[in-house]
Amino acid sequence: MGKIVMSGPQNVSLDGVVQDPDGAEGFELGGWFTRFGGEDLAEWNKVALEEALRAEAWLLGRRSYEFFGVRWRPRSGELADRLNSMPKYVVSSTLEEPDWNNSTVLTGDVVSEVAKLKQELEGEIVVPASYRLGRTLIEHDLVDEVRLVVFPVVLGSGERFFGEAGGRKPMRLIEARTIGDGLAFLTYTFVHDA
Numbered sequence: 001m002g003k004i005v006m007s008g009p010q011n012v013s014l015d016g017v018v019q020d021p022d023g024a025e026g027f028e029l030g031g032w033f034t035r036f037g038g039e040d041l042a043e044w045n046k047v048a049l050e051e052a053l054r055a056e057a058w059l060l061g062r063r064s065y066e067f068f069g070v071r072w073r074p075r076s077g078e079l080a081d082r083l084n085s086m087p088k089y090v091v092s093s094t095l096e097e098p099d100w101n102n103s104t105v106l107t108g109d110v111v112s113e114v115a116k117l118k119q120e121l122e123g124e125i126v127v128p129a130s131y132r133l134g135r136t137l138i139e140h141d142l143v144d145e146v147r148l149v150v151f152p153v154v155l156g157s158g159e160r161f162f163g164e165a166g167g168r169k170p171m172r173l174i175e176a177r178t179i180g181d182g183l184a185f186l187t188y189t190f191v192h193d194a
Contacts, residue, residue: 002121004059004114004137007051007147008128009044009185012161014152018131019159024067029155036151040180044149045079047179051147052082056123059114061130062092068128069100089117089125091133111140118142135163141192146171150184 011021011033023031036044060068065088072083088103091113095105106113114137118125127134127143137143148161175187 002056002118002123002125003144004118004127004142005055005124005145005147006127006134006138006143007145008058008126009047009051009147009149010129010131010134010161011149011151013155013158014150015154015156016160016162017155017158018129018161027158029158032151032153032155035153036180036183038180040183043180044183047149047185049079049082051126052079052086054124055086055126056121057087057089057125058083059089059091059117059125059127059130059133061133062090062095064128064130064133065090065092065095065098065100065103073100091130110136111142114142131159131161131163134161138162138169138190139167141190143190145174145190146188148184148186148188149179150186152182 012018013032019025020027020030021033023034068083072080084101086102088100089106090098090103091106091110093107098105106117127137134143170191171188172191173186174189177185179185
């Protein structure tokens with residue numbers, strides 16, 4: 001049985017904003033990820049490679065699939081090679097012909113499709129950046145673990161990681177470490193018996 005992990009790593013501001021980290025979406029506060037350089041991003045890249053190497057597959061929403069595909073298909077190197085070769089599952093009702101190597105489109109009911117995928121695969125099924133998909137999976141108790149890289153910036157507005165739906169979801173911190181000089185890498189598991 002697979003384990004659904006929100007990671008990749010999942011980048012959030014200190015106040016939980018995940019929207020437009022690289023500024024490509026045109027959000028007025030976007031680009032907050034790229035304002036951190038040097039040691040922080042070099043160490044972040046090492047974490048991203050670790051996460052990709054330990055993943056059995058990626059599970060993405062259509063928009064995240066297109067975002068990552070455009071950026072990683074033309075690249076080479078250890079991280080690009082891993083992302084380009086690993087199995088990728090895309091939840092979409094509109095995508096018909098996936099154009100990124102080793103991709104499968106999941107159509108139909110998201111919850112049942114992902115529950116079935118979780119039964120079929122072994123290892124970590126990583127959900128990178130797809131926070132809307134992640135919210136649905138969390139709401140239906142399909143996510144086992146959340147790994148956040150917290151950037152020391154407060155944006156004050158923007159799409160938040162958890163949103164407002166889904167009710168109370170107790171979690172337990174299982175690991176905390178620093179990345180570079182100022183990023184926090186936090187790993188939580190859901191407590192389903194609370």
